[in-house]
Amino acid sequence: MRLCLEARQLACERDDRPLFGQLDFALGSGDIVQVEGPNGSGKTTLLKILSGQLGDYQGELFWNGVSLRQNRDHFLANLLYLGHAPGVKAGLTALETLAWYQALAGDIPSEDTSLEALAQWGLAGFEDVPAHQLSAGQQRRIALARLLLQPRPLWILDEPFTAIDRNGVALLESLIQAHANAGGCVVVTTHHRLDIARLGRIRLGVTGE
Numbered sequence: 688m689r690l691c692l693e694a695r696q697l698a699c700e701r702d703d704r705p706l707f708g709q710l711d712f713a714l715g716s717g718d719i720v721q722v723e724g725p726n727g728s729g730k731t732t733l734l735k736i737l738s739g740q741l742g743d744y745q746g747e748l749f750w751n752g753v754s755l756r757q758n759r760d761h762f763l764a765n766l767l768y769l770g771h772a773p774g775v776k777a778g779l780t781a782l783e784t785l786a787w788y789q790a791l792a793g794d795i796p797s798e799d800t801s802l803e804a805l806a807q808w809g810l811a812g813f814e815d816v817p818a819h820q821l822s823a824g825q826q827r828r829i830a831l832a833r834l835l836l837q838p839r840p841l842w843i844l845d846e847p848f849t850a851i852d853r854n855g856v857a858l859l860e861s862l863i864q865a866h867a868n869a870g871g872c873v874v875v876t877t878h879h880r881l882d883i884a885r886l887g888r889i890r891l892g893v894t895g896e
């Protein structure tokens with residue numbers, strides 16, 4: 688399918704402080720873009736705008752050539768967003784969390800595929816443990832298992848590498864690369880240096896360029 692998220696003259700301010708302005712970019716199938724910038728430069732804010740969660744911005748966003756404001760449902764049906772926090776409830780097990788997210792997205796929960804996804808993320812044996820009894824990295828891995836379960840062409844990932852170990856970093860980099868190779872598109876923020884081919888960049892908080 689054709690896949691294109693385009694920003695024209697995107698700008699945002701918070702509490703009368705300009706965060707970024709005049710951002711123009713177009714992302715399509717096969718693109719991986721890292722949003723870079725120092726703390727507070729607006730990376731999370733930009734991802735919230737791009738994922739349709741924050742409407743307080745100037746400029747225009749387009750999904751496949753149609754304004755996002757008019758094309759929102761179609762856009763959201765194509766999006767998988769993973770936020771800054773892992774987004775797991777303390778009292779829910781890994782399996783329950785994945786089933787909840789699948790149901791929320793209108794996907795049919797499948798325990799077998801959830802078990803496979805959790806095993807791929809090294810959580811075999813922890814499927815029925817409440818999240819509050821898991822480590823920070825294990826909780827992040829539950830969230831990342833959604834990448835294997837909820838097929839959506841556009842991934843918007845806010846600091847997905849937080850708390851995961853070296854093997855987890857390598858697995859996530861390979862999943863991102865494979866997703867793009869299969870025709871998907873990925874927007875990611877991280878302070879890590881990514882080992883990913885053909886990585887595009889959106890730089891925030893840079894002056895004098």
Ligand SMILES: Nc1ncnc2c1ncn2[C@@H]1O[C@H](COP(=O)(O)OP(=O)(O)OP(=O)(O)O)[C@@H](O)[C@H]1O
Pocket residue numbers: 701702706724725726727728729730731732733
């Ligand atoms: N809900 C809010 N209301 C007002 N200002 C906000 C709000 N959320 C964030 N900000 C401000 O917007 C600025 C950018 O925040 P944001 O979280 O987008 O930065 P970031 O680049 O993701 O930072 P970090 O690298 O620390 O995660 C900060 O100065 C922050 O205080």
